[in-house]
Amino acid sequence: MKERILAEAERLFWKYGVRSVTMEDIAHQLGISKKTIYQHFNDKEQILYQVIQDKTGRDQSEMDCMVTETSNPVEEILGVLNMIRKNTDQVSPNLLIDIKRYYPQAFALFRQYKEGQIMRSILENIQKGISQGIYRSDINPTILARLRVEQIELAFNHDLFPSDQYSMHDVQAELMHHFVRGMLTEKGFTIYNQYVNQYNHEVK
Amino acid sequence: MKERILAEAERLFWKYGVRSVTMEDIAHQLGISKKTIYQHFNDKEQILYQVIQDKTGRDQSEMDCMVTETSNPVEEILGVLNMIRKNTDQVSPNLLIDIKRYYPQAFALFRQYKEGQIMRSILENIQKGISQGIYRSDINPTILARLRVEQIELAFNHDLFPSDQYSMHDVQAELMHHFVRGMLTEKGFTIYNQYVNQYNHEVK
Numbered sequence: 001m002k003e004r005i006l007a008e009a010e011r012l013f014w015k016y017g018v019r020s021v022t023m024e025d026i027a028h029q030l031g032i033s034k035k036t037i038y039q040h041f042n043d044k045e046q047i048l049y050q051v052i053q054d055k056t057g058r059d060q061s062e063m064d065c066m067v068t069e070t071s072n073p074v075e076e077i078l079g080v081l082n083m084i085r086k087n088t089d090q091v092s093p094n095l096l097i098d099i100k101r102y103y104p105q106a107f108a109l110f111r112q113y114k115e116g117q118i119m120r121s122i123l124e125n126i127q128k129g130i131s132q133g134i135y136r137s138d139i140n141p142t143i144l145a146r147l148r149v150e151q152i153e154l155a156f157n158h159d160l161f162p163s164d165q166y167s168m169h170d171v172q173a174e175l176m177h178h179f180v181r182g183m184l185t186e187k188g189f190t191i192y193n194q195y196v197n198q199y200n201h202e203v204k
Numbered sequence: 205m206k207e208r209i210l211a212e213a214e215r216l217f218w219k220y221g222v223r224s225v226t227m228e229d230i231a232h233q234l235g236i237s238k239k240t241i242y243q244h245f246n247d248k249e250q251i252l253y254q255v256i257q258d259k260t261g262r263d264q265s266e267m268d269c270m271v272t273e274t275s276n277p278v279e280e281i282l283g284v285l286n287m288i289r290k291n292t293d294q295v296s297p298n299l300l301i302d303i304k305r306y307y308p309q310a311f312a313l314f315r316q317y318k319e320g321q322i323m324r325s326i327l328e329n330i331q332k333g334i335s336q337g338i339y340r341s342d343i344n345p346t347i348l349a350r351l352r353v354e355q356i357e358l359a360f361n362h363d364l365f366p367s368d369q370y371s372m373h374d375v376q377a378e379l380m381h382h383f384v385r386g387m388l389t390e391k392g393f394t395i396y397n398q399y400v401n402q403y404n405h406e407v408k
């Protein structure tokens with residue numbers, strides 16, 4: 001039951017944000033009573049915390065797989081973009097705003113994931129790219145890794161990219177491609193162009 | 205007298221931030237009494253407001269000159285980097301933090317300058333670059349202009365780039381060069397490399 005509650009809560013939070021989803025809504029969707037939910041969780045914040053913990057864990061595993069399965073840092077970073085697309089296609093722009101404003105513990109967990117695992121993954125990607133001659137050797141890995149981490153949150157910022165003017169995926173894709181291109185060597189560009197052409201071909 | 209007060213206040217604010225500089229300090233440095241300052245300004249916030257208004261006006265003129273004097277968008281954007289270096293070499297990391305936290309009207313003025321003139325200058329630079337075949341035609345100018353505006357503030361962020369680990373100029377330069385490279389076409393790279401080689405040569 002606990003797993004079903006978490007899965008349904010995640011689906012509703014992602015679709016509508018956290019504030020507008022009530023314990024009643026979650027119970028109703030599952031065809032159970034609120035009492036059943038309270039047997040497993042104290043409040044909505046506790047559910048949210050668990051949802052974020054599970055979700056970041058799964059994202060991290062998926063990212064680790066990508067690193068093992070891809071053959072170079074450019075393919076890896078474009079793979080992450082696909083992952084982000086899958087994750088943000090259905091996400092409400094309220095989700096991160098709600099968490100940031102009203103659920104400090106859950107936000108701290110998200111922040112910790114961002115500063116820890118995401119930061120580390122990006123830094124490793126950059127260092128690998130430099131050592132393979134795909135990224136320029138005169139870039140500063142820590143400054144650019146920090147830039148990339150901040151870009152992820154930037155794309156969620158409603159004031160900067162209002163959702164009636166921008167799709168979140170377009171913003172993420174634009175920032176990600178620009179980020180990669182800004183690091184590429186000539187050799188890197190050859191590899192990058194292959195993936196981009198191949199991808200455009202698959203989409204058409 | 206008003207001009208002398210503004211010039212001295214600007215120098216002290218830039219060097220130490222706003223909070224730690226008193227009316228007494230400004231008067232003392234000029235060898236005048238506090239009373240003389242109060243004949244021209246009601247309080248420190250009014251001085252700060254005027255300082256920012258003058259400074260952004262001068263920066264804008266300098267930027268406009270650069271656009272007329274340079275022969276292409278890459279030279280222009282690297283010229284802006286030099287301008288930023290001159291401006292941030294002596295700047296206290298407290299300056300923007302103080303203004304953001306304690307002087308809302310002055311911060312609103314800075315914000316207005318950023319959202320208005322800086323945003324417009326960057327957008328024009330990008331559009332010119334695309335039309336000259338120096339920047340890629342498949343980039344989204346408004347998304348990238350927004351990214352660049354946010355990067356300027358990012359480099360001032362003490363939490364992200366602590367001043368005991370990073371020089372503000374290095375961060376600005378890293379972000380700016382990465383920003384330009386992420387937009388360049390092959391033709392653009394040829395022009396960019398010329399300027400970078402020339403600059404490195406001059407520095408040595």
